[in-house]
Amino acid sequence: MNTAELVEAPYVLEEKQKEEHWTETIEPRTRLLDLRLKEVWRYRDLIAMFVRRDFIATYKQTILGPLWFFIQPLLTSITFVIIFGRVAKISTDGMPMMVFYLSGITIWNYFSQTLTATSTIFTANANIFGKVYFPRLTLPLSLIISNLVRFSIQFVLFLCVWLYYIIKGSAIQPNWAIVLTPVLLVLMGLLSLGVGMIFSSMTTKYRDLTMLLQFGIQLLMYATPVIYPLSALPQKYKLFILANPVSPIVETFRYAFLGSGNLSWGLLCYSIGITSLILFFGIITFNKVEKSFMDTV
């Protein structure tokens, strides 16, 4: 009945000798920690194209175009100044309100936007993933890069405001910790990548998580010293806020540029530890899901 067997028979002997020449074997299960970074490197042009696509697609057919990069944090800061600064009168540690809020928002935006983008990778790109294979890791990487670019543009805006207040002679005391900025950015990027990968992998099956993430990010902002300084916190809440691995990063960033708050190596190491843990689990779930998520999405 099975003619396939008959046709194959003559090759059986040949095949034994050629076993070692296969360039690739497709199998049901993979090793969980195999990132295939070599392959990702071969597809580096694709990462560049994805970054380009992100920017073009976002600002095509808008009048203000890239100006939106500035408008969003600026308007948010002004709102914060009015609501939290003037109305609620939350302390800014003696810093000028504008620069205080802007510093928090700039680095927080980087985190929340990378997280939001990476968390929908599988569901948002299901149509592409279902048709072509390319290393799936290229997408989260491209998202980190495009959000890093977005951050740098907003960072320039922050620097302008920051310089304005320094020249004006405010109580801002930038210090050596500024050299830690790249470390903070890498840490923040990896943290959002890790959480995003976990969420994107889980949402292929359980869509509830999208809902959770949407307001989860909003709530997390209040659990992070973005609109208030860590020093203004009552002792009993402090531990809770510090358990959030994003808090030390935001706090260190603000300490470096404004001199408010303080730098705690212990907390920074805690943040690094949690980030590595989350990233580790993120990679495992991502790798596990990427091979067969098309069946469940």
Add this chain to the structure above:
Amino acid sequence: MSDIAIKVENLGKLYRLGEVGTGTLSQDLKRWWAINRGKEDPFAKIGEANDRTTKGASDFVWALKDVSFEVKQGEVLGIIGRNGAGKSTLLKLLSKVTAPSTGNIKVKGRIASLLEVGTGFHPDLTGRENVFLNGAILGMSRKEINSKFDEIVDFAGVERYIDTPVKRYSSGMYVRLAFAVAAFLEPEILIVDEVLAVGDAEFQRKCLGRMRDVSKNDGRTVLFVSHNMAAVQKLCNRGIFFRNGQIHLTGEIDHVISKYLESSDAIRSIYEIPKPDFTPENLGFAYCLKVEDINGNLINEIPVGKAWQIRVQFKLNKKVEHFIIALGIVNTMDVNLRTTWSKEMDLDAGEYEALFKEDQLLLAAGTYQLALGLSSYERAFQYIENVAAITISDVPDSTLDKSIVRTTGVGLILNPMDIEILNLTKSI
């Protein structure tokens, strides 16, 4: 050249039917627990062969099961089978879009798969940008695309629009550009799924030509899935016929195609006619219609040029005077092509069979609907539109008049006229 490019061993893919998401967590946990203790997946073994027409006992179904075959380098393999036979699942596994449940595939060389053209095309990007994006998704480097860019644009014929966002393209231009990118990929193994079903006839021919070049001149391996038997026959030299997720037949392409066309998979050949709710004066009704070749064998797809016949069985409850049975043929554009009437006669009560033989009219390839009518004294007592469909396949029958150059797009009727060509040159 006799190297094996792809080797598939005991490949299987299990799918769960019904809603995904509810109740899966507990099953996920059970499965995870079983696998971690080194046991078999507790849900995998209850799966059964994939026959979508019968309701299975379990929620799990093997879309592919125990599939093993080899493809030699430079070979063009046609994969055919009914919808849901597992062709697309196989292509998905080969192109690494999803992972197999069992077995493995060994591959020599780079694979590029075209399960769709224009994957990742973004409507807001210009044609140029999309060529680079799509090329990169398909695995080309920027340098590679740069060196072929002019050829791609030329092949697609959209030079003038290359810096316009593709959302302003006509659908034809869009598809041509998308296919052009894919056509200039240079993988060792190319996997193509029905992408040729797009674009106009001229472009389709261009694509088929390009694919033939790829396999013939460059010695690349091509796997081609299509329902277009003429295209499969032209392109491929070997074929695999899938049925219910398993390999039904492999071999020379002509043999595989003819077996496929004969099988009941292609299209139905027996039509049960539902009993009418009401028949005037309870005269009778037709209850079965069969499509057959001229020897009385059931046939699903009629090779163009082959003679065929329609057998209609009907029952008369009482004596019917001036009885006529008529058959009409309607094409997909709802154009009535012809109607044939039986000679008027008086019939006694009983069961009858009417045979409509068609051996003169050469219909062009395509699908046709049949209409059936039974009447007495020229008053119809049963009339059914779209009672059955016949498909004339564009794979020509051996008896087809050799002067017929094409069988589609050249009119509805292919019967050649008598043509005489006279030499008017005066002999010196």
